[in-house]
Amino acid sequence: MSLGLPVHLVPHHVRRAYAKAAHVVALICILTGVFVVIAIQAVLPTRILWPALIAFAIMLVALWQLDRHRTPLYNAAYLAVGGACVYWVSVVAMSEFPGAALSDTFVLSMAKVALIMVGGAGVRTITAIAWTAGGGLVAGLATFIATRQTDSTFVIDGTAIAAVLLFCALQVGLTITRVRGRSSQPNLHRAARDEQLSAMRYRIEIKAAAIMHDTVLNHLAAIANAPAGEIQQTLRDQIDRDLEVLIGEEWLLDADGAPDQQTHVEWRTSPLFKAVEESRQLGLEVEVSGDLAAVSRLGLERATAVALATKQCLVNVSRHAGTDRAELVVYGSDREVSVMVIDTGMGFSEEETGSDRLGLRQSVRRRIENVGGSVQVWSTPGRGTSVMIRVPAVDRAGVQAP
Amino acid sequence: MNPERTFQQLDPLGVLIGRPMTYIAAAGIPAYATTMTWFNRFDIDYPLVAVAALAVVAVTSAVLVYGSSPLRAPFSLAMHGLVTGAACVAYLLSALSMWQSNGYVRDDWGPVVIGLALLSLSQYRPPKEIASTGLALALFVGLFTLLQSHSFVTVTPVINFALVAMLPILALSLASATFGTFLIDGLLRWRRRAQEAVSSYTTQNTGWIARSVQQDRVTILNQEVVPFFADVLHRGTITDDDRERARRISDAIRVIMVAEVDRTWLDAIVEQVAGHPSDDPDRVAVSMTMDQRTATRAAIIAVAQHPAFSARAFELSIRAADSVCTVELRATLETGDNVLRGQIASYLAVIRVVFSDVKVEFTNPTLTLRFSYEQR
Numbered sequence: 001m002s003l004g005l006p007v008h009l010v011p012h013h014v015r016r017a018y019a020k021a022a023h024v025v026a027l028i029c030i031l032t033g034v035f036v037v038i039a040i041q042a043v044l045p046t047r048i049l050w051p052a053l054i055a056f057a058i059m060l061v062a063l064w065q066l067d068r069h070r071t072p073l074y075n076a077a078y079l080a081v082g083g084a085c086v087y088w089v090s091v092v093a094m095s096e097f098p099g100a101a102l103s104d105t106f107v108l109s110m111a112k113v114a115l116i117m118v119g120g121a122g123v124r125t126i127t128a129i130a131w132t133a134g135g136g137l138v139a140g141l142a143t144f145i146a147t148r149q150t151d152s153t154f155v156i157d158g159t160a161i162a163a164v165l166l167f168c169a170l171q172v173g174l175t176i177t178r179v180r181g182r183s184s185q186p187n188l189h190r191a192a193r194d195e196q197l198s199a200m201r202y203r204i205e206i207k208a209a210a211i212m213h214d215t216v217l218n219h220l221a222a223i224a225n226a227p228a229g230e231i232q233q234t235l236r237d238q239i240d241r242d243l244e245v246l247i248g249e250e251w252l253l254d255a256d257g258a259p260d261q262q263t264h265v266e267w268r269t270s271p272l273f274k275a276v277e278e279s280r281q282l283g284l285e286v287e288v289s290g291d292l293a294a295v296s297r298l299g300l301e302r303a304t305a306v307a308l309a310t311k312q313c314l315v316n317v318s319r320h321a322g323t324d325r326a327e328l329v330v331y332g333s334d335r336e337v338s339v340m341v342i343d344t345g346m347g348f349s350e351e352e353t354g355s356d357r358l359g360l361r362q363s364v365r366r367r368i369e370n371v372g373g374s375v376q377v378w379s380t381p382g383r384g385t386s387v388m389i390r391v392p393a394v395d396r397a398g399v400q401a402p
Numbered sequence: 403m404n405p406e407r408t409f410q411q412l413d414p415l416g417v418l419i420g421r422p423m424t425y426i427a428a429a430g431i432p433a434y435a436t437t438m439t440w441f442n443r444f445d446i447d448y449p450l451v452a453v454a455a456l457a458v459v460a461v462t463s464a465v466l467v468y469g470s471s472p473l474r475a476p477f478s479l480a481m482h483g484l485v486t487g488a489a490c491v492a493y494l495l496s497a498l499s500m501w502q503s504n505g506y507v508r509d510d511w512g513p514v515v516i517g518l519a520l521l522s523l524s525q526y527r528p529p530k531e532i533a534s535t536g537l538a539l540a541l542f543v544g545l546f547t548l549l550q551s552h553s554f555v556t557v558t559p560v561i562n563f564a565l566v567a568m569l570p571i572l573a574l575s576l577a578s579a580t581f582g583t584f585l586i587d588g589l590l591r592w593r594r595r596a597q598e599a600v601s602s603y604t605t606q607n608t609g610w611i612a613r614s615v616q617q618d619r620v621t622i623l624n625q626e627v628v629p630f631f632a633d634v635l636h637r638g639t640i641t642d643d644d645r646e647r648a649r650r651i652s653d654a655i656r657v658i659m660v661a662e663v664d665r666t667w668l669d670a671i672v673e674q675v676a677g678h679p680s681d682d683p684d685r686v687a688v689s690m691t692m693d694q695r696t697a698t699r700a701a702i703i704a705v706a707q708h709p710a711f712s713a714r715a716f717e718l719s720i721r722a723a724d725s726v727c728t729v730e731l732r733a734t735l736e737t738g739d740n741v742l743r744g745q746i747a748s749y750l751a752v753i754r755v756v757f758s759d760v761k762v763e764f765t766n767p768t769l770t771l772r773f774s775y776e777q778r
C-alpha cells in the first residue's frame with residue numbers, strides 16, 4: 001500500500017522521529033566531547049581534565065533515560081542534570097586553561113548542543129521550540145555561572161545559537177508542511193479499501209461461476225447428451241438437490257466467511273479425498289499415490305478449491321479422454337502442495353477447446369489462480385493429458401507461505 | 403536481499419506535501435555558506451576559489467530541488483551521489499581557498515553543508531545509505547583536515563581538529579538516518595494495523611457481497627434455467643426439444659459467465675467513471691499488484707472528479723509486450739489551469755512510485771498518462 005499516515009497521527013509520528021534524531025545529535029556531541037577531552041588529556045597529562053569525563057558520562061545516562069521516556073518530567077530532569085554537567089565541564093575547562101578556555105570553547109559548545117537537543121515532549125510545535133530554547137538557556141546560564149566563578153570571559157556561543165535556530169526552524173518547517181492539505185490521503189485510503197472489496201467480489205464471482213459450472217451447466221450438458229426418454233433417477237436427484245441449494249441457500253457464504261487457515265484436514269476427511277471418491281462413483285478408476293499428508297497443509301479454502309478443480313479434471317477424463325483410468329499424485333513441500341492428474345486418454349490442444357469452454361478455464365485454472373495457485377497442462381492429442389495443480393501451503397502458524 | 407525502501411516510496415504523498423522543507427534547505431544551505439564566507443573573509447587566500455566553492459554550493463541546492471521534484475520521483479541513488487558529491491567538492495574548494503590561513507576549523511562551513519545536504523535527503527533515500535555516506539564522508543573530511551594542520555593556531559592535538567570537522571557530518575547524517583528510520587518504522591507499524599482493520603472490514607462485508615453476487619446468479623437462473631429444469635423434472639422425460647433447449651440455454655449462460663469472469667477490476671472502475679470498459683484485450687490489469695491497483699483507482703477517480711472531466715472522451719488502454727504492460731490513460735479536461743500542478747499532482751506522485759516509465763503530458767485539453775509495470 002502506498003498509503004501515508006492519516007492526518008491526525010502525523011504530528012505525533014513526526015515529533016517522535018524528530019526527538020529520536022535530536023537525541024542522536026546529542027549523543028554524537030557528548031561522544032565527541034569525550035574524545036576531545038581524552039585527546040587533550042593525553043598530550044597534556046599534567047592538566048586535570050578527567051572530571052569532565054564524569055560529567056559527560058552522567059549526561060550520557062541522562063540522555064539514555066530521556067530517550068526511553070519522552071515525558072515532560074524526563075525532559076526537565078535531562079535539562080537539570082545536563083545543565084549541572086555543562087556547568088561542571090565549563091568549570092573544569094576554565095580552571096585548567098585560565099584565559100584560554102572561553103565559554104564558547106569547542107568542547108563546551110558540544111556539551112551545550114547536547115543540552116539543546118533535548119527533543120521535548122508533546123506534539124505541539126510551540127512546546128518543542130520551548131524545550132529547544134530552554135535547553136539553550138540552561139546551557140548558556142550554566143556556562144555563565146562557571147565564567148563568574150572562574151573569572152573567565154563570557155562569550156556568546158555562535159555554535160549553540162546556530163543549533164537552536166536550526167532546530168527551531170526545523171520544527172516550524174515540519175509544522176508548516178504537515179498542516180498543508182492532505183486531502184488526497186483519505187481518497188487513497190478509500191481506494192485501497194474499495195480495491196479490497198473489489199478483489200473480494202471478484203473472488204466470490206469466480207467461485208459463483210465455478211459452482212454454476214459444476215452444477216447447472218453440467219446438468220444442462222447431461223440433459224443435452226442424454227438419450228430421449230425417461231430421465232435417469234440420479235440426474236433427477238442431482239438437479240433437485242442443486243436447484244434447492246442454488247435458489248434457497250446462501251451457497252456463496254461458506255468458504256469465504258470462514259477462516260480457512262486454521263483448519264487442517266486429514267486425508268480421509270479432506271475435500272480432495274471426497275472428490276476422488278465421487279469420481280470413483282462415476283465409474284472412473286482413480287489411482288492415488290504420493291505424499292497424501294501434504295493436503296493437510298492446505299487451508300480449508302485452498303483444500304476446497306483443489307478438490308473441486310481436481311474433480312473437474314477427473315470429470316474431464318471421464319467425459320472426454322476416452323479412458324476410465326486416471327492417476328492422481330500428491331506432492332508436498334514446505335511452501336506448496338501440488339496435485340497432478342494424469343490420464344493416458346485422447347489428449348487435446350488447449351487452444352482448440354474454444355474460447356467459451358469453461359471447464360478447464362473456470363473450474364480448474366481460474367479457481368486455482370484465485371487462491372494463489374497455478375495450473376499447468378501438458379496434453380498431446382492421442383497420448384494423454386497431465387494437469388499439474390500447484391497451491392501455496394499454509395505454514396504451522398496458519399500463514400500463507402510467501 | 404531487497405533494497406531498503408525509502409520514506410518517499412512508502413508515502414509519496416507525504417513527501418510531496420513536505421517538499422517545502424527541501425526548498426527551505428536548498429535556500430538555507432547557500433545562505434549559510436555565503437554568511438560564513440563573509441565572516442571568514444580575512445582567512446581567504448584565494449578569493450576566486452572561495453567564489454567557486456559558493457557556486458558549487460548553489461549547484462548542490464539546485465540538484466536537490468531538481469531531484470526531489472515529484473515529476474522525477476523517486477529520488478535516485480545517482481541524484482544522491484550528485485548532491486553529496488557537489489557538497490563534497492564545495493567543501494574541498496572552500497578548504498583550498500583558506501589553505502594557508504585556516505586557523506580554526508570549527509567556523510568552516512564545508513562540513514556543515516555536507517551534513518545539511520545529508521539531512522535534506524532523509525525522506526528521499528534509505529536511512530542506511532544516508533548513514534553510511536555520512537560515515538564515509540566524515541572519515542574523508544577528517545583525513546583531509548589533518549592535511550591542513552600546518553595552518554592551525556591552537557595547541558590542541560591535531561586529531562581534535564579532525565573531530566571538529568567530522569562532527570557536523572556525523573551528527574546531521576545520523577540524525578537524518580534516525581529521522582527516516584523512525585518515520586518508516588512508524589508508518590509500517592500503522593499500516594499493519596490498518597491492514598488488519600481493512601481485512602476485518604472486508605470480511606464484515608463478505609456477507610452482502612456474496613448475497614449480491616448470488617442474487618445476480620439467481621436472477622439469471624430464474625429467467626430460463628429453473629423453469630426448464632422444473633418442466634423436465636415434472637414430466638420425467640427428456641425429448642429432443644429438451645436436448646436442444648438445454649444446449650441453447652447452456653450456450654447462453656456460458657457467454658454471460660465468460661463475459662463476467664473476463665471483466666476485470668479496472669473495467670469496473672472505468673465503467674463507473676466513463677460508462678464504457680477499459681481496452682484490455684489480454685486482461686493484464688489483473689496482474690497489477692494491490693499497490694498499483696490502489697494508485698490507479700485513486701488516480702482515475704481523481705481525474706474523473708475534475709470539474710472539467712468529460713466521461714465520453716475518457717480512454718484507458720493496456721497493452722502487453724513480453725512481460726511489460728503499458729497503461730495509457732487519456733482524458734479531456736477543458737480547463738485553463740495546468741492540471742499537473744493541481745489536485746491531480748499528488749496522485750501522479752503516487753503513480754510514479756508504484757509504476758515505472760511514467761510519462762505525463764497535458765496539452766490543453768488532453769491529459770495523457772502513460773506508465774508500465776512488470777507482468778507477474
